[in-house]
Amino acid sequence: MNIIEVTNVSKKLKSKGKEVFALGNVSFNVKKGEIFGLLGPNGAGKTTMVNILLNVLVQDKGTVSVFGKRIGTDTLEKMNLVSGDIRFQWTLSSKQILEFYGRIYGLTKKEREKRISKLSKLFEIDHFMNRRFSYLSTGERMRLNFAKAMLNKPSLLLLDEPTLGLDPDIAIKVREEIKRVNKKFGTTILLTSHYMNEVEQLCDRIAFMDNGEIAEIGSVRKVLTSGGLFDMIVKVTKVKKPLELRARGFKIRGKTLRKQLKPGESLSTNLSFLSRNGIQVLDVETKRPTLEDYFVRVARRKA
Amino acid sequence: MKWYKVQALIYREGRIFRNAKYRAVLFLYFPITTIIIWGLFSSSVQGRALETGMLVLIVNVFWNFGQLAQSSTNMAMMDDSFSGSLKHIFVSGVSSTEYILARIITSSLLSAVVVVLLIGLSVYAFQATILLANFSLVVILTCLTLIASIGLSVFVAGMILALGKEYGFLSWSSIQIFVLLSAPFYSISVFPEIIQPVAWVMPFTNIFEGIRQLISAGFVDPTLIVNGAIISVAYLAVSFPFYTAVFRHAKKNGNLVKMGS
Numbered sequence: 001m002n003i004i005e006v007t008n009v010s011k012k013l014k015s016k017g018k019e020v021f022a023l024g025n026v027s028f029n030v031k032k033g034e035i036f037g038l039l040g041p042n043g044a045g046k047t048t049m050v051n052i053l054l055n056v057l058v059q060d061k062g063t064v065s066v067f068g069k070r071i072g073t074d075t076l077e078k079m080n081l082v083s084g085d086i087r088f089q090w091t092l093s094s095k096q097i098l099e100f101y102g103r104i105y106g107l108t109k110k111e112r113e114k115r116i117s118k119l120s121k122l123f124e125i126d127h128f129m130n131r132r133f134s135y136l137s138t139g140e141r142m143r144l145n146f147a148k149a150m151l152n153k154p155s156l157l158l159l160d161e162p163t164l165g166l167d168p169d170i171a172i173k174v175r176e177e178i179k180r181v182n183k184k185f186g187t188t189i190l191l192t193s194h195y196m197n198e199v200e201q202l203c204d205r206i207a208f209m210d211n212g213e214i215a216e217i218g219s220v221r222k223v224l225t226s227g228g229l230f231d232m233i234v235k236v237t238k239v240k241k242p243l244e245l246r247a248r249g250f251k252i253r254g255k256t257l258r259k260q261l262k263p264g265e266s267l268s269t270n271l272s273f274l275s276r277n278g279i280q281v282l283d284v285e286t287k288r289p290t291l292e293d294y295f296v297r298v299a300r301r302k303a
Numbered sequence: 304m305k306w307y308k309v310q311a312l313i314y315r316e317g318r319i320f321r322n323a324k325y326r327a328v329l330f331l332y333f334p335i336t337t338i339i340i341w342g343l344f345s346s347s348v349q350g351r352a353l354e355t356g357m358l359v360l361i362v363n364v365f366w367n368f369g370q371l372a373q374s375s376t377n378m379a380m381m382d383d384s385f386s387g388s389l390k391h392i393f394v395s396g397v398s399s400t401e402y403i404l405a406r407i408i409t410s411s412l413l414s415a416v417v418v419v420l421l422i423g424l425s426v427y428a429f430q431a432t433i434l435l436a437n438f439s440l441v442v443i444l445t446c447l448t449l450i451a452s453i454g455l456s457v458f459v460a461g462m463i464l465a466l467g468k469e470y471g472f473l474s475w476s477s478i479q480i481f482v483l484l485s486a487p488f489y490s491i492s493v494f495p496e497i498i499q500p501v502a503w504v505m506p507f508t509n510i511f512e513g514i515r516q517l518i519s520a521g522f523v524d525p526t527l528i529v530n531g532a533i534i535s536v537a538y539l540a541v542s543f544p545f546y547t548a549v550f551r552h553a554k555k556n557g558n559l560v561k562m563g564s
Binding site for chain 2: 014055076080083086092099101
């Protein structure tokens with residue numbers, strides 16, 4: 001069952017008097033219970049897409065449905081947002097912020113007390129419940145953000161750059177939290193990030209966005225292998241027949257040969273080729289591409 | 304519309320007010336010091352121009368009340384915008400109507416407290432006993448001022464959404480032009496003829512005219528009350544669809560996102 005269905009969504013926005021292309025024909029869907037990543041460099045259109053899903057921005061073309069419905073206040077009540085640039089009213093204490101959102105979600109006094117107490121323990125925020133938002137550290141704000149996001153037990157959680165600007169140790173904790181929320185509550189999660197390792201660790205499927213369009217979509221493995229399964233790096237005693245090697249797709253740097261293997265292409269076939277051409281192999285190393293590599297590849301394509 | 308969401312927003316505003324007590328100073332400081340200034344003026348001209356002094360004092364009571372009712376609604380919205388919390392309120396399923404309604408209720412309560420203080424100060428410190436002697440009329444004029452100010456605040460909220468965060472200054476400055484054209488201390492006849500029809504449809508014109516009549520003749524022509532009520536309600540009736548339409552448009556052109564974060 002699809003929780004989010006986005007079909008051919010396009011959006012242009014005005015910036016400094018000029019119309020800027022923000023999204024172009026974006027289509028994807030997110031299944032129930034999965035962690036779906038929207039990945040891409042700054043300005044790729046990730047936050048624009050999230051804003052459309054949150055109904056604070058309306059697309060020019062295409063359709064968006066959440067829980068099988070057009071987005072409105074009733075769908076928003078079953079969703080929640082954790083954003084890297086979260087800012088609550090600075091004079092309110094953590095407890096007052098949770099109390100306010102609890103009321104917004106229509107929880108009774110008893111429900112609010114119970115849930116706030118449970119979440120404050122879960123996200124370890126109980127020691128700063130009476131502290132004002134303006135006095136909280138970035139990590140504390142993020143934990144409060146998560147507690148607020150779980151108040152309405154959302155079926156869909158949108159995480160917009162949740163680890164942006166966080167110290168590595170806190171970012172690790174946040175990632176653990178995301179996994180825990182997904183496993184424990186079965187919450188469907190849409191995550192935007194430009195941290196490759198974060199997406200690799202967390203997501204079941206990803207869409208790589210570039211310039212407002214989806215460049216690749218599928219499982220992390222599928223996206224990774226879209227340009228080649230892995231790299232083979234071969235150290236040889238002496239490079240012979242360089243023209244044949246280049247024709248075969250090898251890149252030569254000193255006594256090191258490097259080749260990106262395409263899907264279905266085996267390592268042994270290439271090693272036999274080297275042996276047939278009298279090239280003595282000293283060492284073979286294979287390198288699985290990371291999303292970082294994919295990111296760089298897309299950036300190069302753009303350049 | 305879900306009433307518990309409006310209540311939640313009122314609860315939040317109450318907590319913000321309690322946590323930031325300097326806001327009380329902000330809301331009380333200008334109206335009270337203004338009334339003291341014009342009250343002293345009224346006392347000093349008592350022997351020569353009592354009527355003028357009273358007029359300036361009482362018009363200022365209503366002007367400050369109207370300004371507070373309008374600006375506190377819009378300034379609360381700007382506060383949410385500048386603190387970056389506006390977007391998070393709307394993504395929690397709060398509708399534009401629930402949001403503005405909560406703001407209006409809070410501002411009305413706040414302004415009601417302030418107007419009582421201002422009237423009390425005028426009566427007891429500066430002998431504006433005419434306000435007590437015509438108490439029911441004063442209540443009617445106060446209600447009309449409040450309705451007109453609410454209409455203006457909704458209109459200004461729409462204007463800020465349409466023009467962007469940079470126009471947040473409208474929240475406290477916009478009322479000035481409406482007061483100017485509503486002829487606070489002078490008759491509408493001082494305006495050039497071309498302006499006069501505009502002046503008659505200004506939100507406070509009939510109210511100010513009524514105050515002038517009350518001070519000079521001791522009564523208010525019921526036509527002024529009726530016209531004042533029609534215009535105030537018309538402002539309110541027109542401003543809501545305007546605000547709703549602008550809010551919808553702000554979702555399309557990205558202004559809501561810019562305002563909210």
